[in-house]
Amino acid sequence: MKRVLMVLALCAPLSAFAEGAAKDPLTGGSAEAGAGKAAVCTACHGPGGNSANPEWPKLAGQSSRYISEQLHRFKSGKRVNPLMSAQAAGLSDDDIKDLAAYFAAQKTAPGVASEAAVPVAQKIFRAGDASRGLPACGSCHGPTGAGAAPAAYPRIGGQQGTYVANRLKAYREAAKGELEDGNFKIMSQVAAKLSDAEIEALSSYVGGLQ
Structure with a gap:
């Protein structure tokens, strides 16, 4: 009996460590718990978060902090979409953390860029255009479009081109109004x-980044 108790005592710290290691470092969510909660997301975002519909974004491999922030924005009404606003309305804080952790842990399916997009998009992505005060996309999103998770700069490499184009146009339209400081305002100004x-060129180009 003493031997059994000693084994349990020795194993307990290891179990606690393993449980802690399973938590997402940015949100504290559980990818394992999120897997079950993500079942309803599959209808639009595809198995494992790899959407096949160009209108809907891939979530696989996306920054957990970015996903968490966007779900909170949908829930609060700061970001509006008829489908997503309704889905986010019933999510608890723990649900959001777990979903963000789950999708961040998935592998992104690569996309394909149009060759015609490269001459226009590559320069903007890599170097920007100083004459217009346009920063390089890669300065925030990284050379392969992987993003910067701690800053909630999203992964755009491999993303659906149509979705990226729609978002950029929405950002551009939003720039005409008053915006609170933050990443949304930064992207609107860009x-x-x-x-x-x-x-259109950038949207296709980033879809082919891996």
Whole structure:
């Protein structure tokens, strides 16, 4: 009996460590718990968060902090979408943390860029355009579009091109109004400097980044 108790005592710290290691470092959510909660998300975002519909974003491999922030924005009404606003309304804080952790842990399916997009998009993505005060996309989103998770800069590499184009146009439109400080305002100010042709080229280009 003493031997059994000693074994349990020795194993307890290891179990606690394993449980802690399973938590997402940015949100504290559980990917394991999120797997069950994500079942309803599959209808739009695809198995494992790899959407097949160009209108709906891939969530696989996305920054957990970014996903968490966006779900909170949908829930609060700061970001509005008929489908997502309704889905987020019933989520608890723990649900959001777990869903964010789950999708962040999934592997992103690569996309394909149009060769015609490269001449226009590559320069903007890598170097920006100083004459217009346009920063390089890669300065925030990284050279492969992987994003910067701690800053909630999202992964855009491999993302659906149509979704990216729609978001950039929405950012550009939002720049016409008053915006609170934060990443949304930053992106709106960037998108305001882009033409339709540049948005289309960038959207295709980032979809092919891996």
